[in-house]
Amino acid sequence: MNLYLFLVGGTGSRVLKPLLMQLAAGVHPCDERTGAPIADLQIVPIIMDPHHANEDLKRTDDLLRWYKEIRKSLYGDRTDVNQGFFNVKIATLADLAPQHGLTDTFIFNLGSIAEKEFKDYIAFDTMNEQNQALCSMLFSNEHLNTKMDIGFVGSPNIGAVALNQFKDSVEFREFANLYKKEDRVFIVSSIFGGTGAAGFPIIVKNIRDAANNPLLTNRGDLRDAKIGALTVLPYFNVASDEDSPISRSDFVIKTKSALYYYQENLTGPKSLSLNACYYLGDEEASVPYVNDPGGDGQRNDAHFIEHVGALSILNFLSLPDDKLHTVDGRAQNPLFREYGLKSDESNLNLMTFGQQTRELINTRMVKFHLLYMYLVHQFTDDIGHGYTLDQPELRQAFTSTSFYRTLTNDFFHSYYDWLIEMQGNNRSFMPFNTMTLKLDNCINGVQPKKGFFTSIIDYKTILAAMNSESKKAQQRYTDQQLPLKLMDLFDRVSDKLIEDKFSSIK
Amino acid sequence: MKYKNFIFLAVGIIITVAYMLFPTEMYESTNLFDAAFMDEMYNAQMYSTIASSTAITVWVMAIIYYYVINSVRFSRWYHWLIMMVAAVLIAPSISFYFPYSEFTEAGKDYMRQLIQFNILNVVLTILLFIIVSFSVRWWSSNCRHTPIPE
Numbered sequence: 132m133n134l135y136l137f138l139v140g141g142t143g144s145r146v147l148k149p150l151l152m153q154l155a156a157g158v159h160p161c162d163e164r165t166g167a168p169i170a171d172l173q174i175v176p177i178i179m180d181p182h183h184a185n186e187d188l189k190r191t192d193d194l195l196r197w198y199k200e201i202r203k204s205l206y207g208d209r210t211d212v213n214q215g216f217f218n219v220k221i222a223t224l225a226d227l228a229p230q231h232g233l234t235d236t237f238i239f240n241l242g243s244i245a246e247k248e249f250k251d252y253i254a255f256d257t258m259n260e261q262n263q264a265l266c267s268m269l270f271s272n273e274h275l276n277t278k279m280d281i282g283f284v285g286s287p288n289i290g291a292v293a294l295n296q297f298k299d300s301v302e303f304r305e306f307a308n309l310y311k312k313e314d315r316v317f318i319v320s321s322i323f324g325g326t327g328a329a330g331f332p333i334i335v336k337n338i339r340d341a342a343n344n345p346l347l348t349n350r351g352d353l354r355d356a357k358i359g360a361l362t363v364l365p366y367f368n369v370a371s372d373e374d375s376p377i378s379r380s381d382f383v384i385k386t387k388s389a390l391y392y393y394q395e396n397l398t399g400p401k402s403l404s405l406n407a408c409y410y411l412g413d414e415e416a417s418v419p420y421v422n423d424p425g426g427d428g429q430r431n432d433a434h435f436i437e438h439v440g441a442l443s444i445l446n447f448l449s450l451p452d453d454k455l456h457t458v459d460g461r462a463q464n465p466l467f468r469e470y471g472l473k474s475d476e477s478n479l480n481l482m483t484f485g486q487q488t489r490e491l492i493n494t495r496m497v498k499f500h501l502l503y504m505y506l507v508h509q510f511t512d513d514i515g516h517g518y519t520l521d522q523p524e525l526r527q528a529f530t531s532t533s534f535y536r537t538l539t540n541d542f543f544h545s546y547y548d549w550l551i552e553m554q555g556n557n558r559s560f561m562p563f564n565t566m567t568l569k570l571d572n573c574i575n576g577v578q579p580k581k582g583f584f585t586s587i588i589d590y591k592t593i594l595a596a597m598n599s600e601s602k603k604a605q606q607r608y609t610d611q612q613l614p615l616k617l618m619d620l621f622d623r624v625s626d627k628l629i630e631d632k633f634s635s636i637k
Numbered sequence: 638m639k640y641k642n643f644i645f646l647a648v649g650i651i652i653t654v655a656y657m658l659f660p661t662e663m664y665e666s667t668n669l670f671d672a673a674f675m676d677e678m679y680n681a682q683m684y685s686t687i688a689s690s691t692a693i694t695v696w697v698m699a700i701i702y703y704y705v706i707n708s709v710r711f712s713r714w715y716h717w718l719i720m721m722v723a724a725v726l727i728a729p730s731i732s733f734y735f736p737y738s739e740f741t742e743a744g745k746d747y748m749r750q751l752i753q754f755n756i757l758n759v760v761l762t763i764l765l766f767i768i769v770s771f772s773v774r775w776w777s778s779n780c781r782h783t784p785i786p787e
Binding site for chain 1: 708709710712713776778779781782786
């Protein structure tokens with residue numbers, strides 16, 4: 132199954148980051164009815180944001196490329212991997228149809244928008260006087276003079292016009308042609324900004340109206356596509372700035388307006404366009420972000436809400452097909468979901484989640500953090516000992532491979548930043564103790580089991596477990612599978628370590 | 638891989654059994670000792686006692702190292718060396734003590750010969766410890782690459 136994941140605007144990119152962390156940790160969605168892992172899962176992220184200089188977008192794009200590189204080193208192009216770190220395959224549209232000459236990128240090409248001011252885009256100067264007057268009523272001078280390479284600066288009325296080119300784009304046609312009946316579509320956007328609030332309805336509308344688009348070859352399947360969406364309600368705060376078009380006080384008004392519009396055109400009984408819709412927000416304001424409409428790169432700290440938002444994508448994938456039935460472009464019995472914490476606290480950790488979330492991600496996130504701690508703080512000292520000497524040998528040269536460097540220098544660096552940013556935000560999410568080098572106090576809210584006959588967990592515990600597992604794994608890995616050997620061994624042993632030492636995490 | 642490990646184990650067992658079954662031939666073939674000393678040792682059945690105690694000491698020490706201790710904290714070559722030194726201290730002590738008490742009881746003085754005999758036993762213990770280590774180490778989870786990697 133392919134999941135076409137449209138990430139619209141800044142929030143889209145920010146929600147993708149925690150999803151990548153969860154997938155890197157080995158979280159794999161399972162069918163909620165049978166519990167079986169979703170087979171042959173492939174996620175195709177499509178980032179729609181004209182603001183290419185957006186730092187959040189750049190960071191997410193980097194993370195995607197690193198994920199893809201690491202995953203390729205581990206499993207090649209296989210899609211039948213259901214467990215282990217980085218098991219879910221992530222691909223670009225170009226990967227799915229290499230013969231069609233698309234650019235190999237996760238970022239949707241909105242070049243023709245980004246290069247222009249809005250008034251040039253709508254050819255304001257060539258309009259007759261009456262149309263110019265009408266446009267002047269609909270759009271302020273600020274709107275008309277907005278250079279769209281920084282997005283739509285919180286103005287969905289601009290975005291709604293500009294993003295309409297979506298249906299004529301090569302990427303949309305390619306997506307439409309590749310889409311198969313068993314595939315799914317998910318759209319992540321915020322409702323209180325510009326790009327996300329405008330882009331989300333346009334994507335849904337164009338998919339449901341596919342039957343009327345003669346440029347598409349796969350119209351029937353696309354019209355009845357299984358579509359889910361995450362609509363992120365206000366959750367972050369921006370510093371007040373009189374000169375900026377973005378203001379926290381506008382967020383709620385914009386949200387209300389957009390919700391009315393969505394009810395009429397997407398989710399309400401008149402349209403029934405979505406099979407599953409997830410609403411997520413937080414009344415507790417974040418640490419105020421710099422009020423940057425886009426000109427200075429718009430780099431905002433990661434937030435807990437984005438982490439929870441990524442769970443909606445996993446939840447959507449776990450829904451059985453019969454819950455996502457669509458007839459003639461109208462969803463049958465659409466689902467609407469929200470998210471609640473076990474308790475309303477300002478300082479959160481892995482134990483603050485409800486049972487369902489804990490079962491879905493906690494073990495995997497802990498495994499990933501232990502992997503991070505081990506590879507960053509210990510692995511090089513273990514080279515030349517124990518399991519590293521089993522065939523195929525993990526020698527010092529392994530630490531110079533692109534796999535190892537991308538994982539430890541790039542991906543883990545980004546992972547650490549992500550933890551620090553969420554920790555410093557409000558609500559503060561501190562799943563792990565980022566100040567410690569020790570394993571026995573690295574998980575916040577969970578104490579490892581200790582007893583008279585039970586030793587504490589440390590790096591030697593991991594080495595011993597890796598040695599033991601490697602002994603059983605003779606000839607399991609070829610000489611070309613050194614990355615897989617390291618990651619697979621760790622994945623196997625950390626299950627037991629968590630069961631023995633951190634069993635209360637679930 | 639598995640076959641290779643079993644061959645190493647088999648070789649270790651064969652050498653040990655041969656040492657225990659034919660100690661007289663082995664010790665006397667060295668021509669390091671006086672005929673009188675060798676006769677006394679043979680008559681008191683010291684060769685087989687010493688060979689058995691040396692072999693048992695070496696095997697027990699190796700098995701303790703590879704399967705009882707079997708720790709990542711004690712898996713470097715110098716940890717293995719400590720175990721070998723321990724075996725070298727125990728086995729030749731036994732091989733000195735038994736004949737020494739036997740000869741002292743009989744009022745005979747073979748001290749110089751006994752010291753030479755024990756130097757030989759130190760060498761034999763070292764050789765046997767190396768052989769036994771390479772016979773049994775393959776199934777140890779934490780020390781299978783000690784003292785030198787496979």
